[in-house]
Amino acid sequence: xxxxxxxxLACVRGGRQVFRNLSFALGAxxxxxxxxxxxxxxxxxxxxxAGLVRPDQGRLEFEGGDPELTIGEHAHYLGHQDALKSSLxxxxxLAFWANFLGGETAKGDAALAAVGLDGxxxxxxxxxxxxxxxxxxxxxxxxxxxxxxxxxxxxxALDTPGQTMLAELMSAHLARNGLILAxxxxxxxxxxxKELRLGQQAAGTSPS
Numbered sequence: 215x216x217x218x219x220x221x222x223l224a225c226v227r228g229g230r231q232v233f234r235n236l237s238f239a240l241g242a243x244x245x246x247x248x249x250x251x252x253x254x255x256x257x258x259x260x261x262x263x264a265g266l267v268r269p270d271q272g273r274l275e276f277e278g279g280d281p282e283l284t285i286g287e288h289a290h291y292l293g294h295q296d297a298l299k300s301s302l303x304x305x306x307x308l309a310f311w312a313n314f315l316g317g318e319t320a321k322g323d324a325a326l327a328a329v330g331l332d333g334x335x336x337x338x339x340x341x342x343x344x345x346x347x348x349x350x351x352x353x354x355x356x357x358x359x360x361x362x363x364x365x366x367x368x369x370x371a372l373d374t375p376g377q378t379m380l381a382e383l384m385s386a387h388l389a390r391n392g393l394i395l396a397x398x399x400x401x402x403x404x405x406x407x408k409e410l411r412l413g414q415q416a417a418g419t420s421p422s
Contacts, residue, residue, distance in 0.1 A: 216242045216278035216361055218263070218285070218393055223272035225258045232258045236272070238410055242361075242391035245384070245404045249397075250412035256397035257294070259412075260364045263395065264291035279361065289362035290315075290355050294370070296347040300340035304331055307339050308353050317358030325356035330379060344371035352380065355387070363387060365396040369403075377403060 217239065224234035232255035240246050248256045261267040263274065265286030276285045298307050308322045326332045329349040334342070342350065348371045355363060363384070369377050381403025384394055396402055 216276070216391065216393065218362060218395070219273075219275045219277070220263075221273045221275075223259075223262065223274065224270040225255055225262055225267060226270040227258055227267070231270070233412060234271070236412075240393050240395060240408075242278070242393060243388050245388060245394040245396065245407035246410055247396050247398055247402065247404055247407045248410045248412060249399070254412040256412060257366050260291065260293075260366050260395065260397055263362070264289055264364055266291070276362070285362070288360055289364050290358070290360045291364045291366075292351055292355070292368060293366050296351040298339045298342075298347060298350060301338060303336050303338055304342070304350055305335040307350060308357055311354045312357045315354070315358040315360075321357045322353075325353040326350075328356045328379075328383065329353045330376075345373055345376055348372055349376060349379075352383065355383065361392050363392060363394045363396075365394065365402075367398060368396060369398070369400075 219239045221237050223236040225232045238246060248259060250256060258267060262269055263285060265284055274285060276288060279288045304326065305322060308325060309319050312319045312322060323332065326335055329352050331346065331349055331353065368380055372380060384404060388394060396404065
């Protein structure tokens with residue numbers, strides 16, 4: 215059974231300690247929502263798990279995965295910015311990410327349908343609205359199977375139907391024993407999830 219565990223993690227960015235003494239455990243089929251005010255390290259924690267930032271101290275372990283892969287290679291990281299090339303079509307953008315992440319390009323059509331963009335596959339990404347760009351970024355989660363989803367403010371730019379769609383995608387991922395760690399300022403459709411509230415680490419206390 216898969217399990218993601220962080221023990222006594224500390225993160226330093228730009229010479230400033232963002233958090234320290236941070237510990238958490240997340241099992242298969244579970245979601246953890248990271249909350250707290252701006253600047254306390256919500257995004258930094260996701261980037262650390264994704265392998266984009268090195269921990270200043272502590273241990274991060276993923277049990278039950280492929281021992282030949284890093285934790286980041288087990289994960290999808292969805293950040294604030296939608297990493298799209300405007301001159302490429304919707305389909306071409308998704309195909310690029312599927313190839314880059316080692317997935318199957320053939321899953322692209324189903325992924326676009328899952329996020330409601332199947333009718334826009336040939337449209338250049340430059341014509342997409344902010345919400346549609348977010349949907350296209352979310353399609354990567356469907357096109358390439360990875361057990362860990364790291365979602366940074368995933369509802370950004372999504373309208374109500376889009377938020378409902380996202381909640382359904384997350385529920386389906388958890389039902390398949392996936393893991394979700396999301397940073398959020400408000401509800402994202404995971405009302406039953408665990409919560410990790412940041413903001414006390416600078417004083418040396420671990421979050422509850």
